[in-house]
Amino acid sequence: GEDVEQSLFLSVREGDSSVINCTYTDSSSTYLYWYKQEPGAGLQLLTYIFSNMDMKQDQRLTVLLNKKDKHLSLRIADTQTGDSAIYFCAEGRRGSQGNLIFGKGTKLSVKP
Amino acid sequence: GAVVSQHPSWVICKSGTSVKIECRSLDFQATTMFWYRQFPKQSLMLMATSNEGSKATYEQGVEKDKFLINHASLTLSTLTVTSAHPEDSSFYICSAPGGGTYEQYFGPGTRLTVT
Numbered sequence: 626g627e628d629v630e631q632s633l634f635l636s637v638r639e640g641d642s643s644v645i646n647c648t649y650t651d652s653s654s655t656y657l658y659w660y661k662q663e664p665g666a667g668l669q670l671l672t673y674i675f676s677n678m679d680m681k682q683d684q685r686l687t688v689l690l691n692k693k694d695k696h697l698s699l700r701i702a703d704t705q706t707g708d709s710a711i712y713f714c715a716e717g718r719r720g721s722q723g724n725l726i727f728g729k730g731t732k733l734s735v736k737p
Numbered sequence: 738g739a740v741v742s743q744h745p746s747w748v749i750c751k752s753g754t755s756v757k758i759e760c761r762s763l764d765f766q767a768t769t770m771f772w773y774r775q776f777p778k779q780s781l782m783l784m785a786t787s788n789e790g791s792k793a794t795y796e797q798g799v800e801k802d803k804f805l806i807n808h809a810s811l812t813l814s815t816l817t818v819t820s821a822h823p824e825d826s827s828f829y830i831c832s833a834p835g836g837g838t839y840e841q842y843f844g845p846g847t848r849l850t851v852t
Contacts, residue, residue, distance in 0.1 A: 629780070656839045667743075667830055667845040668781075675839075713780065717839070725841070727780035 631714050631728035638736050643701040645731045647714030650695060654716040657690060658725065659699045662711045671699070671712075701733075709735045739765050741833050743844035750821055750851055758816045758847045760787075760831030766811035767833035772804075775828040775846070787814040787831075821851040 630648045637643045649657070655676050660668040674681045674688045674697070681688045687700040701708055711730040740763040750756050760770055768789045773781040785806055786794040793806035803825075805817040818825050830846040 633778075658839075660843075665846075665848075667741075668832075668843040670840070670842075673839055724783055725781075727782075729778065729780045 629714055629716055629726050629728035631712075631731045633729065634732050634734070636734045636736065637704050639704060639706055641704055643699075643704045643708070643733055643735075645699045645701075645712050645714075645733065647697040647699075647728055648695055649697065649714070649716045649726070651716060651726070652692075652695065656717040657688075657697050658713075658715040658717065659686075659688065659697075660713040660715060660727075662713065662730065664710075668713065704733075704735050706735045706737060709733055739763075739833070739835050739840075739842045741831065741842045741844040743829075743831055743847050745847060746845060747848040748850070750849070752822055752851055753820055755817055755819045756821055756849060758818070758829055758831075758849070760814045760816070760833075760844055762812045762833045762842075765833075765835070767814075768811060769834060770808060770814040771832045771841070772806065772814075772816050773830045773832065775830060777828075781830060787816075789814075818849065821849070823851045825849065826851045 658673045659671045661671050662668050672683050685702045689698045711732050713730045714728040715725040717725045742761045744759045770787040772784045774784050775781045784799045787806045787808040789808045795801045808814040828846050832841045832843040
């Protein structure tokens with residue numbers, strides 16, 4: 626199948642770290658993405674990782690990829706109230722740039 | 738970064754009417770654009786690939802006669818929902834590939850409500 630699974634909700638306190646998990650099924654996925662969607666807005670690409678990488682860090686964001694288990698995670702350090710949004714995991718394949726398979730999104734709520 | 742706009746941002750129409758949604762790449766050219774549909778609390782589903790100067794490619798299960806796509810220029814793709822019904826109510830999002838092989842820029846989406 627082509628399922629991308631995410632937990633639907635995550636609640637953290639401001640200043641804590643947030644970890645959003647995602648599992649995917651297609652081992653041929655070339656790129657894996659994390660997108661952020663704020664209420665009423667489109668998707669903003671947060672970060673991506675190539676399938677031959679294990680980890681990628683970009684400021685407060687750390688992406689971990691376990692290709693054996695087909696598990697992807699996004700860690701947000703020092704979570705702020707402005708990080709409250711829905712986070713989508715997506716997988717893409719070489720040659721099918723538009724055909725991203727999205728998870729249902731994880732709604733992150735950050736409490737002050 | 739590259740910007741993709743959509744117009745309108747939201748629209749309410751009566752059942753049986755047609756609605757046109759525009760997707761524009763503002764500072765770059767896009768020979769290909771993608772149209773997604775997002776139901777509440779659901780993921781985005783690719784509906785079709787819009788190709789400049791040629792016919793759109795529709796995903797399985799998407800009615801091409803109902804969702805008309807026109808990619809008339811390198812910066813504009815339109816999606817027309819014909820004879821809209823309440824079940825067509827959804828959030829429609831377009832995107833366009835960036836210069837790299839992994840980048841894709843998304844528009845802000847159009848909320849369609851059919852009454």
